[in-house]
Amino acid sequence: MEPAQVAIIGSGLIGRSWAMVFAAGGFKVKLYDIAQQQLMSALENIRQQMKEMEKLGVLKGALSAEQQLALISVCTDLKAAVEGATFIQECTPENLELKKKIFSQLDLIVDDNVILSSSTSCLLPSKLFTGLKHVKQCIVSHPVNPPYFVPLVEIVPHPETDASTTERTYALMKKIGQSPVKLNREIEGFVLNRLQYAVISEAWRLVGEGVISPTDLDLVMSDGLGMRYAFIGPLETMHLNAEGVSNYCERYAEGMRLVLNTFGPVPEFSGETAQKVNQALSEKIPVVPKVLDARRKWRDECLTGLAKLKTQMKSD
Ligand code: NAI
Known part of the structure; x- marks a missing residue:
């Protein structure tokens, strides 16, 4: 056929x-x-x-x-x-x-x-x-x-x-x-980019306010949150980090709301913070096609390895 x-x-x-x-x-x-x-x-x-x-x-x-x-x-x-x-x-x-x-x-x-x-x-x-x-x-x-x-x-x-x-x-x-x-209906940014922009936005504020360096900020994701997010999402994380979601909310809702209420307005993504982030990233990975391509290749190799691991660890 x-x-x-x-x-x-x-x-x-x-x-x-x-x-x-x-x-x-x-x-x-x-x-x-x-x-x-x-x-x-x-x-x-x-x-x-x-x-x-x-x-x-x-x-x-x-x-x-x-x-x-x-x-x-x-x-x-x-x-x-x-x-x-x-x-x-x-x-x-x-x-x-x-x-x-x-x-x-x-x-x-x-x-x-x-x-x-x-x-x-x-x-x-x-x-x-x-x-x-x-x-x-x-x-x-x-x-x-x-x-x-x-x-x-x-x-x-x-x-x-x-x-x-x-x-x-x-x-x-x-x-x-x-x-x-x-998605049951359309929405600006769909879901993936809405989540991604929420993360970028807070990352930007933390670096802009001098709380953490750009490279350490990235580590919080790659060696912290990202480790579990490759396997379970934020909602399952809540479920497992307490005795179920309801229990998580009982324990942590107030604390989460306190922190969330300190989040600032939508950043401009320009000016001093943009310079600071760009400088830090360009020192680590110079903006030269050859270097960027090599880093992308390495990223793809990592993703291939992760995909293999995810297949081995498959669960429903
Ligand atoms: P690209 O610029 O790499 O490729 C666009 C291709 O379209 C080029 O080969 C160009 O010659 C061709 N093209 C231009 N006018 C055309 C026409 N009238 N008819 C046929 N082909 C034409 O762009 P890229 O990154 O591949 O993005 C394509 C789409 O995928 C965009 O809508 C983008 O938002 C979306 N997308 C991109 C992602 C990314 O990270 N690059 C991720 C997810 C979605």
Whole structure:
């Protein structure tokens, strides 16, 4: 049987990673971009990454690197790219007008069955999809960078998205080994970025007020909170750190509220604190492409190792 087919629109950082995730899941992938050069560099980059992962024994999926690579083809014709696809993942730059234009082009050429999904990090479905003929088939599937190594996908429907679109997207994400979560309604920042910004905001205030250095602040997360957050979330943490959530609230609600009431206003993310954070981070990791790339590579290796460990430690 022919493998099912998906189209990826935009072959940048996120598009290439989605292509690898779908190929690992055995899907035929058509990668579309307006820039031929981008497509060539995407293919080369995917080849290198897959070969290296195969060598290290961490390639995802049941197929070899060559078999997965054979599933991926590139294309600069939108109509040809989406022909035969059951799922289209848009990964173009985070620009509302550009994305709206692409979705209205897709709206004209797709049938009533295909799912139109966007990787957007922060554009709301109601901004992206309102007015499209196929709005019932539209959804946001927001990945975490890089989706190949970090499985979470936030599935965010438009108010008019059909429930079957949400369910099919959820099932597809599961099938390719991602970890989908459903939002019941759209909200600015979705859930992941709302949590992330809450952390960044307090980190910024603590450094800005001179309570802690930028490097020590990062350690609080990487050697403290982050150790458990890779396995259990903040709510389960409450449950386990007392005799259940109710008991946690009895014990700690007052203390939490006292601390939370000392949190300040939303930071500006500029001026002296920005300089201080930038200087500390640039001393540790100079802003030079080679150095940044090496650090990203190390991060991805760590994430691969963590993914392996999480599989070994799997619990429901
Ligand atoms: P990128 O800039 O690396 O890639 C964008 C690609 O789109 C480029 O290859 C570009 O040539 C192509 N493109 C531009 N105009 C196009 C058009 N009209 N038709 C087809 N392709 C076109 O961007 P990146 O980082 O991959 O982001 C893509 C999307 O993923 C954005 O919406 C972003 O918010 C979202 N996202 C990004 C994350 C990240 O950390 N980079 C994380 C999660 C989501």
